[in-house]
Amino acid sequence: MRKIPLTPRPPLPQGERGSKKDNLLAPLPLRERGWGEGYKQALLALLLLIHGAAIADTFGYPLEPQQIAPDTYVLEGKTEDFSRKNGGYIVNTGYIITADGVVVIDSGPSKRFGEQQRTLIEKATGKPVIRLYLTHHHPDHFLGNQAYGEIPRYALPASKQAMQLEGEAFTANMYRMTGDWMRGTSITLPDKEAKAGTETVGGHQLETIALSGHTPGDLALFDHTTGILFAGDLVFNNRAATTPHANIAAWLTALEKLQSLPLKMIVPGHGKVAQDKAPIEQTRDYLQWLSATLKQGAANGLDMNEVMQTPIPERFKAVALAHSELQRSVSHLYPALETDSLKPAKQAE
Amino acid sequence: MTLFRLPACILLLIITLGNPVSAAEQSGHAPADPLNSPQWGVMHSRFLNGETYVFDDKVKVLAPDSAEDSLNVPITFDASALQGVEKIVVMADLNPIPGVLEFRPKTIPARLSFRMKLQQGSPVRAAAKTADGVWHVGGAWVDAAGGGCTLPSTGTATGDWSSTLGKVSANVWQRPDNNRLRVRVMHPMDTGLASGIPTFHIEDMNILDESGALLAEMTLHEPISENPMLSLDVGKHTGFRLEGHDNNGNRIDAEVVE
Numbered sequence: 129m130r131k132i133p134l135t136p137r138p139p140l141p142q143g144e145r146g147s148k149k150d151n152l153l154a155p156l157p158l159r160e161r162g163w164g165e166g167y168k169q170a171l172l173a174l175l176l177l178i179h180g181a182a183i184a185d186t187f188g189y190p191l192e193p194q195q196i197a198p199d200t201y202v203l204e205g206k207t208e209d210f211s212r213k214n215g216g217y218i219v220n221t222g223y224i225i226t227a228d229g230v231v232v233i234d235s236g237p238s239k240r241f242g243e244q245q246r247t248l249i250e251k252a253t254g255k256p257v258i259r260l261y262l263t264h265h266h267p268d269h270f271l272g273n274q275a276y277g278e279i280p281r282y283a284l285p286a287s288k289q290a291m292q293l294e295g296e297a298f299t300a301n302m303y304r305m306t307g308d309w310m311r312g313t314s315i316t317l318p319d320k321e322a323k324a325g326t327e328t329v330g331g332h333q334l335e336t337i338a339l340s341g342h343t344p345g346d347l348a349l350f351d352h353t354t355g356i357l358f359a360g361d362l363v364f365n366n367r368a369a370t371t372p373h374a375n376i377a378a379w380l381t382a383l384e385k386l387q388s389l390p391l392k393m394i395v396p397g398h399g400k401v402a403q404d405k406a407p408i409e410q411t412r413d414y415l416q417w418l419s420a421t422l423k424q425g426a427a428n429g430l431d432m433n434e435v436m437q438t439p440i441p442e443r444f445k446a447v448a449l450a451h452s453e454l455q456r457s458v459s460h461l462y463p464a465l466e467t468d469s470l471k472p473a474k475q476a477e
Numbered sequence: 478m479t480l481f482r483l484p485a486c487i488l489l490l491i492i493t494l495g496n497p498v499s500a501a502e503q504s505g506h507a508p509a510d511p512l513n514s515p516q517w518g519v520m521h522s523r524f525l526n527g528e529t530y531v532f533d534d535k536v537k538v539l540a541p542d543s544a545e546d547s548l549n550v551p552i553t554f555d556a557s558a559l560q561g562v563e564k565i566v567v568m569a570d571l572n573p574i575p576g577v578l579e580f581r582p583k584t585i586p587a588r589l590s591f592r593m594k595l596q597q598g599s600p601v602r603a604a605a606k607t608a609d610g611v612w613h614v615g616g617a618w619v620d621a622a623g624g625g626c627t628l629p630s631t632g633t634a635t636g637d638w639s640s641t642l643g644k645v646s647a648n649v650w651q652r653p654d655n656n657r658l659r660v661r662v663m664h665p666m667d668t669g670l671a672s673g674i675p676t677f678h679i680e681d682m683n684i685l686d687e688s689g690a691l692l693a694e695m696t697l698h699e700p701i702s703e704n705p706m707l708s709l710d711v712g713k714h715t716g717f718r719l720e721g722h723d724n725n726g727n728r729i730d731a732e733v734v735e
Contacts, residue, residue: 473733
């Protein structure tokens with residue numbers, strides 16, 4: 129750092145500095161700066177301090193358990209995209225208090241989240257967590273796993289494989305999008321294979337339903353005892369469905385299966401808990417519209433940006449992030465469709 | 478002395494923090510960059526030869542706000558609202574290779590869609606030069622997780638590029654105003670920035686009608702995505718010939734009929 133002269137210098141003759149107005153607005157020559165420089169540095173330091181204090185959050189997620197049955201709770205995230213403000217808390221996680229201990233569904237977007245979620249659950253229920261179910265391999269659903277190191281962690285084989293394959297890239301991107309909320313987060317894989325079927329855990333009859341469509345492995349957990357379905361990201365409620373690993377045909381089949389369950393309540397992966405099947409219907413409607421829009425675009429020779437401009441139908445106006453998810457979905461799903469719309473040209477010899 | 482220097486310093490600080498437009502742009506005649514890019518000055522001198530320009534809403538650049546796939550960022554430019562467009566230069570200020578493409582329409586509208594690789598979030602601009610010698614500049618800011626330029630192409634990584642090199646597939650859609658031509662040319666389009674993989678990309682491509690008249694010329698640079706996919710508005714034409722070369726001298730030559 130440059131030294132600041134401690135002794136005041138004699139004032140320069142008037143002519144050398146220009147008018148008084150210039151003196152106020154224009155930077156002084158470097159060698160000319162005396163004590164004023166000290167003030168400037170102090171002010172800068174002060175500003176940095178204030179700025180620093182504003183972003184040096186405690187990184188506490190606003191976790192508020194929402195009781196949806198006598199022994200079932202949901203932590204509802206915002207229907208937003210990842211940001212430094214929400215720290216990735218854009219996802220629903222839940223827990224069921226059984227006679228043997230607590231069953232947790234999804235561990236959230238970061239190590240900090242998993243830790244805070246587990247602390248809250250064990251404090252609020254006075255019971256230990258006995259197992260963790262991971263609905264699928266997307267980062268907002270399993271990056272809190274580190275907090276459950278000694279707890280059995282159940283996932284479908286396809287989910288585990290995808291976590292292994294893509295987990296590192298997800299984590300890097302989450303650091304980019306949410307910043308310090310991610311501190312210390314690394315991949316902890318599931319260690320138990322979730323098998324389709326029903327099993328009684330501490331008095332709750334829990335059915336693991338193995339599906340796919342949103343991702344290659346989508347686990348839905350249906351609690352026959354309470355009639356509550358934890359649908360993972362197979363169901364979105366007033367939040368546009370995301371498609372980076374989607375197979376829409378398989379997804380629609382999965383939704384039919386969920387539709388057939390004798391359920392009383394749905395916990396979607398994103399959006400509000402519902403007492404009816406409306407979110408299943410909305411997700412199905414949105415996916416069918418999306419699929420038709422993309423197919424029609426390819427059949428009419430549109431380029432990606434032109435499809436991205438498609439207006440969102442009135443009935444999806446309440447669906448958060450519909451426009452940006454349409455943009456993303458075009459990137460995910462359009463290339464295969466448009467390739468099908470081309471024919472080989474006649475190559476010259 | 479101290480008394481008047483203190484407010485001067487605070488003022489300076491406020492000016493410095495609050496107004497990112499450079500002093501040169503404040504005092505000079507150059508219009509302020511609506512995308513506020515640190516590289517605009519360099520782009521201007523390098524790609525527009527320092528010539529007269531205006532930021533002009535008539536040059537539209539369509540792109541997603543955020544690049545979902547940094548290897549395939551869809552870009553559409555449309556300068557068809559301007560008369561007498563001689564060429565359009567596309568550039569991405571913050572890309573390691575900022576030059577993307579040059580399009581010289583002869584008898585068809587100055588509108589083109591393609592995909593590009595982005596190494597990080599960047600302005601993507603299209604500058605259209607009209608007959609009076611003025612550049613009309615439009616642009617969009619695309620956020621990106623990045624890495625698009627330093628990855629090997631899929632073709633090179635899997636080794637199967639040579640079996641499809643230069644193969645063209647296409648289709649023509651008849652429309653009331655302008656027919657639509659979509660063309661895909663198989664090519665790795667390696668940037669040279671992936672370790673041990675030399676630059677290998679299509680350099681030039683011409684689109685002609687069935688009688689051999691030139692409709693448009695294109696110069697492609699490294700950031701154009703692998704297996705370039707182009708969409709053009711082509712007037713009433715229904716038959717085309719596509720000719721071009723890559724930087725290793727391989728020819729592209731194909732006939733497209735509806």
